Amino acid sequence: MLKYLLLALLARSPQHGYELKNAFEELLGGTWVLNVAQVYNTLSRLEDDGLIEPTVVHQELLPDRKVYSLTLLGRKELTRWMEEPVAGLVRLREEVFLKVVAQGIANPDAALALIALQRDQYLDATAEIARTRAAPGLPPATGLLLDGLLLRLEADLRWLDDCEVQLRNGGIR
Amino acid sequence: MLKYLLLALLARSPQHGYELKNAFEELLGGTWVLNVAQVYNTLSRLEDDGLIEPTVVHQELLPDRKVYSLTLLGRKELTRWMEEPVAGLVRLREEVFLKVVAQGIANPDAALALIALQRDQYLDATAEIARTRAAPGLPPATGLLLDGLLLRLEADLRWLDDCEVQLRNGGIR
DNA sequence: GACCCCATGTAATTAGTTACATGATTCG
């Protein structure tokens, strides 16, 4: 998926790896922190697939930069991805859900403790995201993404409440 | 993560691969469909790591079955995982979010079309999950998981509405 | 006869992530 995001960023303007890393993290409001190596790895895969092409820009003092731009194929692939809605059943691969349920089955008391800890985590996360959201100069796209996250956090917090209620009413098993 | 779910299932009762696949999908209410090969792959890794151990059960007509159970180490590892809350920032790796935002930046009109399609998808998904949710004999744990999914779907639908509003009010860029 | 269920496995691919390696500049 990172792959498509990088393509989208390159579609806005050609950039080199290091620059992309920063643009990516800014767009995501810090909710997806990248190891720079990931960017270089992904870029070289994209280049192998013919979706992007580099132009080497020589620099006197710093290392040369490889500025990538989309090929025709890359632009086509990006458009295809962006136009197609995410299909099929929504999938449940969220660690929190599975963990709480697994613990709920195995050990209801421990599950209640886990829920309490998890709720704290989520409240902290909510506060932090709200802070980022309120920062001046935030790109509107980033604001939207953070709103999405906040809505989900709210939903998940409500779910934790549900779990607690059901665990106290005779358990999950 | 599959790994821990399999451990959790094996903690309830020792099972062989094929059986696990079904138990897994039943627990998740069909929201995570497995290729059987995934189970066998994961099981052999777990065995390599000493977290589970097999007992071969001979069968006359059908192929022999390898019934796995947790080792002490496996039980410890499972407990460790279940007790520890999911830490750190909530991360935004959801394809829908990124796709809508990418398209919103690149092509607002296409983004509105995408949102409409995505909303239909989500409504269909909601209906289907609600149907599964209402099925008789559904394990309570599965019910909880589906509730979590439904809450998230609601949240995401509300987010799509937000996106649409913002796209109509001058866009995301 | 075709297709699904039972039952297992190996190999390969795709993605994300980390570790490791290199080296100059700038700021406190």
Add this chain to the structure above:
DNA sequence: CGAATCATGTAACTAATTACATGGGGTC
């Protein structure tokens, strides 16, 4: 002097997913 920023890359590891291979039994 040390830390952060700039700039790139290779190699390895983990996890999920898919493709491929095998073969008996039951049902329509």
